Amino acid sequence: EIDMINFSGPNFKEVDNRLMSLQLIKNDMTDAVMFGPDGNNLLPAAVLYKKNILALRGSFRPVTKVNLDMFEKSYDIFIRDKGVDQNNTIVIFEITLSNLKASGEIDEQDFMDRAELLCSLGHSVMISKFQEYYKLVEYFNNYTKNRIGLTMGVNNLVDIFDEKYYRHLSGGILEAFGKLFFKDLQVYLYPMKNPDTGQIMTSNNVKVHPRMKELYKFFKYNGKVMDIIDYEPDVMHIFSRDVLKKLMNNEDGWEEMLPEGIAEIIKQKQLFTRKTEDQEAE
Template sequence: MSVTVEGEKNFEEVTSIQNKAIRLNLNENIYGTFAEIGAGQETVRHFFRAGNASGTVAKTLSAYDKDFSDAIYGIEDDGRYVTEARLTTMMRYETGLIEERISRLKHPNKLFFSYANTVATIDWAKKYKGHGWLGIRFQTKPKEDYSEIILHVQFHENNAGHQQISLGTMGANLIYGAFYHHDDPKYLLKQLYDHLSTDKIEIDAINFTGPAFTQVDNRLMSLELVKKGITQAVMFAPNGNNVLPASILYKRNILTLRGSFRPVTRVNMAMYKKSLKLFLNERKVDKEKAVVIFEITLSNLKGEGEIDEQDFLDRADLLGSLGQTVMISNFQEYYTVVEYFSQHTKERMGLTMGVSTLKDIFDERYYRHLSGGILEAFGKLFFKSLKIYLYPSKDEETGEIITSENLKVHPRMQELYQYFKDNGRVVDIADYDPETLDIHSRLVHQMIKEGKPNWESMLPENTAKMIKEKGLFKGK
């Protein structure tokens, strides 16, 4: 489905790519290089066609041959070419050359830049759609340190020529945005899709660095990609930098915990640690290839209406301090996240969840939009090499501990539930901590917000300390 990216400045007429190129070419101070590998020289073509390209283009090259590329930029540690490391090497090498070859004494007002992309378009067999990295290293003031915008794209068109055109359009938008919208990164992100749509090209990772973006939190930019429908899921590392999902998930054994983590509690960490132990003991799980993902959905972030960005950052800070990789997704049902992971791996996967969540999975209401209903969803969910690790709950009225053995689903679903349980797809976490069953994150959040005492014991020690020191979750 095509998605037109919405933004704050929709009242403006979208500038044509030609007019963007002309405006850049007529700015006597913007001057730089273009290095494009893997899909022709589609970006710089716009600047040549617009006219007066000599005012902007210092050099353009396309080192398609790997030996030529290595001779210019060196050999990457992993020997690969369509990588972020290769893109960064290209941009920094080229800005080094322009600084060396263009006299600052002769051109004191020049704003130098290097634009680069390294991509692989769709293969002849049309088995792999293609992907790539593009970025710009640029100055907003003469002699200023360089800022960078780096993004990863997935191609969705089934024709290499069309992919090249889309790449060239996005490249021109990126250069224009860097110089004319760097003070408004959210709008810059939106205008990357001028004359494009997400059914043509998808951005699934983006990072802003340097003096032009000192106030930018890349986690918020990552969140923006999902909010605007540009991509379905993004990830960021414990240090807060956005990371390419494919680099984290590729051929990995994946264990996922979904929640609001507002805040992350002792029960969340108990579920994580106990399920991870079970997961790593699985015969089909390679301990060296296992990765844990803490997933927060947009619906979890919108629990009380519009997304509160500071509230989101508070949760991210806490998970990051615990060393966790976080995924923000637009997936509602669990089968959709499993399908997403399956694009990157065929290895054993695990879902960690509580009793109420498992009960919801067996609720037919959530699958009415599927022509095959719940059976279609379960075919997608359990067809894969997947197990559910179930953390028990306690009935607040009777005190009974609820596990997979006494969980009650709708009578129509009982046989289906029993089938998956009997086939070992649902695994009880028997080694649970009874004290954690009385902990509920909503109650903890309310206590923090209202300044009530004794919430600290419900959280990991360092988490409670961090909340107090930074004043997190207050007044929200």
């Protein structure tokens, strides 16, 4: 296993180390890679060791105001936990390898565009092979015994309680949940507005499969799922896919859906709109 790779020096000035990280995970040389805001690769074992970890999973295609609201509000709750030392805490914006495979194959330019924006906001990024959340938590637990928090939306929480993701485990969903909610793991739940009824969906009224209701109640009433209540209602409607559609169709209105400065970077560097050599050849 190769956990990290970095090229430096005058002969490698054209090499982007984030792309080199992607090659490691694409070629099954490691399960997860990380890079910092400066674009340099990080050794996960060193960065995560004995840290409190708050992770936010998403496509970040592109990163939006709602992504930042999820991060900021969950971070405020996380660091108020009496067991969390803010100075020993790392925040990770995580993208799964499967999420990068939007059209079957990984689009390296698309990956670089996402990375460019997250780095510009000053965040550490992880690319992982862990499609299921419990595998991500298991990975974190290899390096730390401190607090772990996961920030997610209602749809992600509903997916976690879907048995189909755990059929390969001999213990099924119970085995997965034993690994997911190991020790002090906390889920910070960002609400969602029901597009049909306008109702705000939280941990109190989320709809899980009837067979999972009692299991969900167990974790809910044992404090494993905490609602983010001071969210910004004006950004709840924003989804990356809608922003990307507007951007690619040259429609108005996408700029105000993004954090400050992000729209300018997208325009300046033509992110998400440049064609790759393969696309131009078609």
